[in-house]
Amino acid sequence: MNIGQAAKASGVSAKMIRYYEQTGLIPKADRRQSGYRDYSDTDVHMLRFIRRSRDLGFSVAEIQELLGLWRDESRESAEVKRLAQSHIDDLKKRIAALEDMTNTLTKLVGACHGDHRPHCPILEGLESDGADEDLSIRPRRGAVAG
Amino acid sequence: MNIGQAAKASGVSAKMIRYYEQTGLIPKADRRQSGYRDYSDTDVHMLRFIRRSRDLGFSVAEIQELLGLWRDESRESAEVKRLAQSHIDDLKKRIAALEDMTNTLTKLVGACHGDHRPHCPILEGLESDGADEDLSIRPRRGAVAG
DNA sequence: ATGGGGCTTCCAACCATGGGAAGGTCAAGC
DNA sequence: GCTTGACCTTCCCATGGTTGGAAGCCCCAT
Structure with a gap:
């Protein structure tokens, strides 16, 4: 999936996807031979998570934490709750x-x-x-x- | 009055006073022979107006309008009110x-x-x-x- | 006259986002 | 195969309001 399609599917603009990659919020995308970034459904899923977090007013720094917890299967929900409450x-x-x-x-x-x-x-x-x-x-x- | 004293008296930092001057929100300050900016009580008055407007959430662009109305003796209060209401x-x-x-x-x-x-x-x-x-x-x- | 603090200008960073230029790639149609 | 137009790439710039710092000059008190 091209970045434009991932953008449309996630609600995050292509500009912002590149920015998030550049700042390390999301891992570097796979590349095709042409140099085009290639996105999977999982990537889009993550981007939607980010989009939604932004919509709720979380800063990118906070989203970094949220993403960490999201990916961590052994997280404690208390930590997420504390972050959200704060x-x-x-x-x-x-x-x-x-x-x-x-x-x-x-x-x-x-x-x-x-x-x-x-x-x-x-x-x-x-x-x-x-x-x-x-x-x-x-x-x-x-x-x-x- | 030096910029530091004007800053203290108005609540606007010296940095911001220079910035406001640079962007044309306020007129260029008089200079002493040394090159130091020189501020009058009137200037401080204006800076306090700006500070207060910022505290109420007005953007610099809006403050530009407000200052214009403030200085205009023949303004119509309706215009101020419209701006504030908006x-x-x-x-x-x-x-x-x-x-x-x-x-x-x-x-x-x-x-x-x-x-x-x-x-x-x-x-x-x-x-x-x-x-x-x-x-x-x-x-x-x-x-x-x- | 000397020291320390205040002033000057200029440059950079913050945060998240959008705009645009210059050039490469893909897919569709002829 | 070639053209065309949409898409992608990187890079730089702008936003808004504010703060920080560096390098260098000035002022006042001692």
Whole structure:
């Protein structure tokens, strides 16, 4: 099977297959006399594993570990689970960071009239240091008159 | 003010300040006779704006737009709001993607015993095509007996 | 004036991926 | 057999945002 067919069958682009080979994530493919790489169904199977792992957000380094465990018949499932759980924790941190961003930004957007006038609490919020300061929607008692 | 002091005052590293200057995000800094860059409080103000925008996940390209609006006294707040909202939408997409990953992965982790034995539904899940297949936690009504 | 820290520029690396150029190979049709 | 077009090969470059380092000059305090 040519690299293009392996790519189509696995969902990993030919570019990336070569890259994975070059970086040692996958073993060097067999070659035909012509120099073309030759892939078996087993190879495609492995590539699909990689593809799927990438889709779940694993880094290539993590996939290297996963592949090792995958191939190791005497692995302990606990090790796989630990790896997966640690990745989940990482994903959750990233989600939390993004949610912090949306929350802050949503507050700012809510405070902005969004009309033809130049006054804009969003820009003001970007100037200030991010504490709740003046962008609170609640009327600031006492600050209105002062 | 030297670049190091501007960096400390703004929260943007000296490296990044030079990079932003090089890429045109910020104007070229004044130079002293020695060749050292010289920064004013206004410059620091701008750098803090950038820093804060980065913290909220805006790309440098988006910050370029934001800075333009920031400097434009006759901007329409609607435009800022539109930009911010579009960024929020983007953030939400990224969050949703990460949540899909955690959900799938959490299901797999939940199905894995995580003991000394090699059998591991996580690895099996990475092999298969990601449909709910066998790893569903909900009892599949009708599928149980059949 | 000397030492150490700060500044300058330039170059490289990260991670995963895509684009493209220059040239060899395969398969199909004539 | 020969042409054609799709496919393969290697190699280099770009992305984005940031950090690291090297080589050399400058500034301030002692």
